[in-house]
Amino acid sequence: MNEVRHNWSKQEILDIYNKPLMELLYDAATIHRQQHDPNVVQVSTLLSIKTGGCSEDCGYCPQAARYHTGVQGSDLMTVNQVKAQALRAKESGSSRVCMGAAWRNVKDGEEFDQVLDMVRTINKLDMEVCCTLGMITENQAQRLAEAGLYAYNHNLDSSEEYYKEVISTRGYQDRLDTIGNVRKTNVTVCSGGIIGMGESIEDRAGMLVALSTLDPQPESTPINALVAVEGTPLEDEKPVEIWDMIRMVATTRIVLPETQVRLSAGRTQMSREGQAMCFFAGANSIFAGDKLLTTPNPDVNEDMKMFKLLGLNPQKPFTKKVQPQTIEAEDSKYQNLGEKPKWSRPGHTIERNETAKQKAKLIK
Numbered sequence: 001m002n003e004v005r006h007n008w009s010k011q012e013i014l015d016i017y018n019k020p021l022m023e024l025l026y027d028a029a030t031i032h033r034q035q036h037d038p039n040v041v042q043v044s045t046l047l048s049i050k051t052g053g054c055s056e057d058c059g060y061c062p063q064a065a066r067y068h069t070g071v072q073g074s075d076l077m078t079v080n081q082v083k084a085q086a087l088r089a090k091e092s093g094s095s096r097v098c099m100g101a102a103w104r105n106v107k108d109g110e111e112f113d114q115v116l117d118m119v120r121t122i123n124k125l126d127m128e129v130c131c132t133l134g135m136i137t138e139n140q141a142q143r144l145a146e147a148g149l150y151a152y153n154h155n156l157d158s159s160e161e162y163y164k165e166v167i168s169t170r171g172y173q174d175r176l177d178t179i180g181n182v183r184k185t186n187v188t189v190c191s192g193g194i195i196g197m198g199e200s201i202e203d204r205a206g207m208l209v210a211l212s213t214l215d216p217q218p219e220s221t222p223i224n225a226l227v228a229v230e231g232t233p234l235e236d237e238k239p240v241e242i243w244d245m246i247r248m249v250a251t252t253r254i255v256l257p258e259t260q261v262r263l264s265a266g267r268t269q270m271s272r273e274g275q276a277m278c279f280f281a282g283a284n285s286i287f288a289g290d291k292l293l294t295t296p297n298p299d300v301n302e303d304m305k306m307f308k309l310l311g312l313n314p315q316k317p318f319t320k321k322v323q324p325q326t327i328e329a330e331d332s333k334y335q336n337l338g339e340k341p342k343w344s345r346p347g348h349t350i351e352r353n354e355t356a357k358q359k360a361k362l363i364k
């Protein structure tokens with residue numbers, strides 16, 4: 001077994017990323033089969049429970065209100081709507097539902113209480129429940145844990161240096177603090193990032209330094225290829241080369257040996273052969289369903305055909321960790337504190353974000 005290391009240097013990670021491809025694949029696949037069943041892939045279904053209208057300026061995101069992307073905004077879904085979608089996801093072979101909200105951070109109140117109800121409802125369907133709701137405090141993380149949350153997704157997205165080129169409305173430390181708050185509970189951490197935003201290979205390595213130094217490391221690590229959406233500041237970025245995706249997945253597998261590496265956004269642009277190489281390189285999770293949050297994803301039947309072709313089996317729920325117990329709202333140990341946390345807002349100017357915002361103003 002490979003020991004999990006929390007002291008990877010950027011240079012060591014770069015040396016891995018840049019290895020001759022056959023050696024990189026061999027090393028990654030070797031570690032993969034020491035730690036995981038190479039024929040099992042975890043399948044998550046994304047559900048956008050609150051879409052669009054977000055206050056942040058994330059340069060990649062079609063849900064930021066300030067850019068003109070054509071995303072139709074919506075209010076928070078009802079618990080019944082979410083339950084119906086979760087049942088559909090379960091029938092199609094998903095073990096996890098990941099609920100995403102276009103929020104900067106969670107605010108105590110009715111809407112958060114409704115999300116807690118959604119978590120309780122899905123956990124009772126014996127599925128893993130994940131949420132990605134933006135920044136959260138320790139109390140909010142504890143309340144999610146009590147409701148039966150299995151995982152919380154909060155991506156570092158890039159290196160600390162490149163993060164500043166993409167987002168000005170919040171800081172890297174806030175991301176780390178939120179992950180720290182989740183870690184104080186028994187909810188697992190899901191954190192990864194995006195490639196193809198114009199970052200350097202050093203930035204990719206820098207992100208992996210940040211993720212691998214977390215102790216414990218995240219239980220799952222999504223690697224997204226940027227979906228360049230028209231109207232966002234990153235609309236003109238070139239599509240990620242499959243070779244970059246394979247190298248990033250393999251390097252992630254080596255420096256985070258126990259994590260479930262998720263082949264996340266960008267699969268509609270990848271061939272089955274390309275995806276097969278990613279699975280060989282250590283990816284062992286995907287998002288399934290014909291939509292990610294707002295952009296297309298491969299058809300679930302096509303994914304199941306690909307699984308059959310490759311001899312892959314969907315992972316059963318609670319394979320890696322036991323099912324959390326749901327505590328009903330009335331028995332809760334943690335109360336709504338009505339907190340008003342002060343998450344940072346660096347507010348520096350990012351030229352391309354400004355340009356996209358001005359363009360949107362002209363259209364609106």
Ligand code: SAM
Nearest residue numbers: 060061101102103132133134155224226227265
């Ligand atoms: N609002 C919350 C937040 O930002 O943490 C949760 C939802 S947000 C959409 C979740 C993640 O989706 C982002 O951190 C980013 O990694 C990913 N994402 C968003 N837009 C993307 C895009 N166009 N291409 C690839 N990944 C994207």
Ligand code: DTB
Nearest residue numbers: 100132222264265292293294295
């Ligand atoms: C993650 O790393 N990728 C997912 C999930 N976590 C929330 C989101 C991808 C979003 C892609 C753009 C969209 O569909 O809006």
Ligand code: SF4
Nearest residue numbers: 054056058061064102
């Ligand atoms: Fe809002 Fe999250 Fe999109 Fe940033 S990534 S604009 S916080 S929904």
